[in-house]
Amino acid sequence: MSNCTVKDFYCTVCPSECHLTVTLDETGSVVSVAGNSCPRGERFGRQEATCPMRVLASTVRLEGAHTGEPLIPVRTREAIPLSLQAQAMDAIRKARVTAPVKMGDIVLANVCDTGVDVVASCSAR
Ligand code: SF4
Structure with a gap:
């Protein structure tokens, strides 16, 4: 086991924040995964150590809103690989959406070929 790598971090699945190794x-x-108090922690540990995933939240340029709001909050519908977040942010920065927009509307489909859509976090008219 001399060529093994050990990663230490906290499980963020629930408020217990178990220290995983x-x-x-x-x-x-x-x-191996150690320090978890439940099977969800083992799954999280395996994912986090090999391909960490995060939901990405940002804003997209909004055009034509009655309220004059220039931006609308958006987020990925599910977590995407952390390694793709910068690329996804570039795509989000270039995106435009025209009012009216309903919460949950797809603003950017299949961002960075992840299979995950970026959706509106609120509505705008
Ligand atoms: S290992 Fe289980 S109990 Fe511990 S923080 Fe993760 S989900 Fe919660």
Whole structure:
């Protein structure tokens, strides 16, 4: 196990914030997860150690709103790989949406080929 890598971080699935220790072998495969108090923590530990995922929240340029609001809050419908967040932010910055917009409307489909849509976090008229 001399070529193993150990990663330490906290589980963020629930407020208990268990301290996880994840061991990976030389190929980057997870060998073990320790410190978790439940199976959800083991799943989180494996994901976080190999391909961390986050929901991305931002704003998109809004055109034609009666209120004059220039931006609308958006977020990815599900978590996307952390490694793609900068690329996704670039795509979000270039996006435009025209009012009216309803909460949950797709603003940007399949962002960065993740299969996840960016949706409006609120409505605008
Ligand atoms: S391991 Fe389980 S109990 Fe601990 S923080 Fe994660 S989800 Fe909560």
